[in-house]
Amino acid sequence: MAEQSQTKVPLKEIKIRHWKPSDVPAVVECQNAAYPHLDKESLNDERKMAMQLAAFPEGQFLAEHNGRVVGYTQALIVHLDEDSPWYSYNEITGCGTFSTHDPSGDTLYGSDIAVHPDYRGMGVAGKLYTRRKSLLKRLNLRRMVAGGRIPGYADYAKKMSAKQYVELVKQGKIHDLALSAHLKAGYEVKGVEFAYLSDAESLNYATYLEMQNPQYDLAKRQISASPIRKTARKIRVCAAQYEMRPVDSWEQVERQVNFFAETANEYHCHFLLLPELFTAQLFSMLPPDMDSRHAVKEVARYHHRYVKMFQKCAEEHGLYIIGGSTPVEHGDELRNTAHLFTPTGNVYTQDKMHITSVERHYYDCQPGDKLKVFDTPLGRIGIVVCYDVEFPELVRLLTMQGIDVLFVPFATDERKSYHRVRHCAAARCIENVIYVVLAGCVGNLPQVKSFLVNYAQAAVLTPCDVGFPKDGILAEADPNCETVVIAELDLNDLATQRVLGSVKPLQDRRNDIYQVLPKIPVEVVYTQ
16 A cells, blocks of 8 residues: 655645546546555446446546545445345446446445545545535435445454454454544444455455435435436425515514425425515514615625525425525625525525616615526526516526526516516426426515515416426416415426427527527536
């Protein structure tokens, strides 16, 4: 084994990211350095690693320092026979090709994790494990399993059996380069097996390791799992029809939000959508004669509590939450910003791109300048805020980046305003062959001059063709009452519609006479 580097590198300088095809030679080089004594037949060449990346790009991570690959992980999703869950490396990985990868499985198999000898003892493996655990949580998989080498066993084989050796490592009486790291990461040893792979250092023994996902939700997995294209091809969404009632504390807002999060979780939803500017409830805590521009800045000061509240809800319930939108200060500007919260506690934002005259007049609100697509384990989604959905170019740009579902938080004061949003949302469904989810505010805020009345009807809209509801309405709420709309979206139906639909608006575009092109590239955000 190569000697460990004597020069420590600050862990913050180590970057963890997904593999790219161009990384494969460097990953192979790192593997060869990490396993100098492993039989060549047990190692992966560039061809196999390229196949692994193609099979499951989300599952392959690497550690990078100053452009050098210094560690990596490999993983795939599998179904295991519960009566006999032990498999050899070749059986479970398809001889290293990951041809056994099954997106509808419930188990993440950690095929390998390795750190270059020059970077051992610096915490690199811990950072790689953190990303792998995050993947386990994001994909809502039941567990992670692995076949763990015990490279130190050869030195003890004359004195004890492999099982005895493993027990002493578990007790901390012996340090094993691989097993000790696995135990530190949180794995439990479920067994010690023979003939996992050809490994002289381990005398061909290996541990069967398992790590449960404590946040695994069986119902959500059963709804979403499907082996076609994505890890999930069905998702369940919940749109909140939120009543704007006067409040006298932030805790009352939290109580109302928690109600919707608990409701979405109770019905095994994957996504929860709240309305635009529902935090305007906080205006009712301010003096009624306060100037609107000052009042909205007071609401913006609650942004930190807003983020903390939704992070907690998303983590606690395993939800992707589009937390409507709220005023946010960006330097000297005030923006109307939508937020996406993930089950892992991460936060992503999308500013409103088109500002109404009311927002400019009352709040001095400014438009955003960056359009984003959010690539989640459940599919690619887009978020546009209210007025933005009335601009077809915006949604077309998102569609060209592969979105399946568009979430539209809105706030409208009366029925005509609502129907502008509703009819435009329906048009976006047909034009782009996507689902659109709408959620708005209802109820009134007496004495709040810039947010007096609200009209809304939450809905989930579809294209209008065979395989979808005849009126393009999958679900809708009764208008102007506090409730939710829950619907299950089959993303395979969209794929079928785009190829076999009665009309094919995406394929039939006349690019010879018109095009919609962004002047600033649409950013694709891979959510964690």
